[in-house]
Amino acid sequence: MHDACGVVGISLRDFSASVAKPIYYALHSLQHRGQEAAGISVHDGKGVRVHRGMGLVSEVFGDAQINLLRGPVGIGHVRYPTTGSSCLENSQPLLVKYRDGAIAIAHNGNLVNSQELQKQLEGAGDIFHSTSDTEVIAHLLVRELQRYDLADAIRAVMHRLVGSYSLVFLYGDLVIGVRDPLGIKPLCIGKLENGYMVASESVAVDTLNGRLVRDVQPGEMVTIKSGAISCERLVRAPRPAHCIFEYIYFARPDSILDGRLVYDIRVNIGSILAEEHPADADIVAPIPDSGITLAVGYHQRSGTRYRECLMKNRYVGRTFIMPDQSMRETAVRLKMNTIRPNIEGKKIVLVDDSIVRGTTSRRIVDMVRGAGAKTVHVRIGSPPIIAPCYLGIDMASREELIAAHKTVEGVEAVIDATSLGYVSLEGLVKAIGIPIEHLCTGCLSGMYPVEIPGEECCNSQRRITEFTC
Ligand code: SF4
Missing domain, CATH: 3.60.20.10 (Aminohydrolase, N-terminal nucleophile (Ntn) domain)
Structure with missing residues (x-):
């Protein structure tokens, strides 16, 4: 994304x-x-x-x-x-x-x-x-x-x-x-x-x-x-429609958006995620960097020990298109490596902000399993992304969005997680502290605040059409 x-x-x-x-x-x-x-x-x-x-x-x-x-x-x-x-x-x-x-x-x-x-x-x-x-x-x-x-x-x-x-x-x-x-x-x-x-x-x-x-x-x-x-x-307009993903992922955690510190919102989301989807685990770990603040919230609410299991290489630039599978795996390990001693023999909760296509999540779960994890529970700080964004985010087409075609159990099977839990839309809105009517949730609900040409399934329930000077 x-x-x-x-x-x-x-x-x-x-x-x-x-x-x-x-x-x-x-x-x-x-x-x-x-x-x-x-x-x-x-x-x-x-x-x-x-x-x-x-x-x-x-x-x-x-x-x-x-x-x-x-x-x-x-x-x-x-x-x-x-x-x-x-x-x-x-x-x-x-x-x-x-x-x-x-x-x-x-x-x-x-x-x-x-x-x-x-x-x-x-x-x-x-x-x-x-x-x-x-x-x-x-x-x-x-x-x-x-x-x-x-x-x-x-x-x-x-x-x-x-x-x-x-x-x-x-x-x-x-x-x-x-x-x-x-x-x-x-x-x-x-x-x-x-x-x-x-x-x-x-x-x-x-x-x-x-x-x-x-x-x-x-x-x-x-x-x-x-x-x-x-x-x-x-x-x-009668009400605003702030992009909900700014709070989950796009904005920096040290930014203040609409009077709220994004860091605090993400800790709240992690905390609600822990309440909604507890897991039998030894460690809670973020998928860096997007899952860090969410994992802090999950750790604080659940009491599960926070320990990093994956390390991102911040200095790697664009990697070439790799001709064979082993080179492709090398490219993935170059970008992200496991901290094996933190993983081996442990039951782990991995926390991230979202799942778009599912391919990256699958790769990461494979890496953590390959480093010796007993179980890998995946917890996500957004509800499933079921529809594309037409309002400024380069996400993916509907065909590419895994949650547009699969149930939570189906996604869980594709990414090979022991269990998968998404925060609910109600929980997310509570964590942000802005009424749902004042947020754009188009990619999570299929209901956009403006009419989207060609989006037949677009529900008009949340559409805002009246503007005054
Ligand atoms: S559809 Fe709305 S909530 Fe989703 S990313 Fe686009 S602007 Fe943000």
Whole structure:
């Protein structure tokens, strides 16, 4: 599973200050949200400069690139593609030039009506240079700016977009942050010593030694000019629909989302998992890194000893496609190794955040059994994923999702676990502390908060259709 992008925008009071370095560090802290491409766009007082590239932040930017991006105002982006293929043209910030100027735009999320909108815009004469839905947003904004002032233009665009979007724009010397009316993807405001910022997660604010002010409200626009901030709620929905997987897996545990520390939520989930699915075991161990905080909660509630059994190699890059089975196994062991003395002869509970296809879980259970475990109970900090995500997460197709086709017992057999237990949706919601009506649970329930074209089985029960200004 991959998240789809992290965004940041910073405006500093001091005109001689350079914003590129703080954006660079903020993007580093958001690297978990996307590793395919990175980019920074800066306004230098006269115009907008952009540098983008494929790869990690540290691979795309060196001193030379950062030094060229001079100016006190800018935005940045790390990308994992959802709509649009993985190529430089689709990396962001996307710079769109038009008659009256230029706008740079960075987007976290996914529009479900982007093809329809693109067709309409092409019919009206617009030419597209990428296959990303972000370019659709940029084209719509440029058109609305011919008719309205900035806030009304953004409001008009928001009324046409369906899907998830946390956006940052660089519009002249303004940094603008916008969160979709359902608040599906996160976006927060931070105060810096000499300015303000918006970012996907509060860890970016922490990294710059700033203070988290609050989350951007669903449907709100935040404008930062010369280091000063103003906010306006442009579009209102009857309730939000925050992505439930941000709390389970995507956001960093040290981030605060919607007023809650993600670490605490994950400990709560682990604790409820232990109540719902106890196991006769000597040790509870996480699947690193995603299962660590959940396993801490399971250990605290069950009293089962916490001991790590698997170690991840953090320095391994992409492995080649291996021609034979023994080399493939070598590649797996290179990424993750067992701590044999902690496993041999023991009854083990392995804790992870989710099961997508089941192949990784099977491999890990095999490794732990191969290292001498007596029994391997698998406990999962999310309910079964039964449907794809159309709202910004690169998960898998319905055909690939193991729980879309198999019962819990069926998945248990495929991954060869002694027993398998998923946290219940009720338990998960209790652990998060947000009412279920305020969460998107599309991939867990098949009920999405917006209409998904082509998703016939989509239940309309939780759909949100009324928006007001
Ligand atoms: S479908 Fe699942 S992963 Fe996608 S936004 Fe909703 S809760 Fe998040």
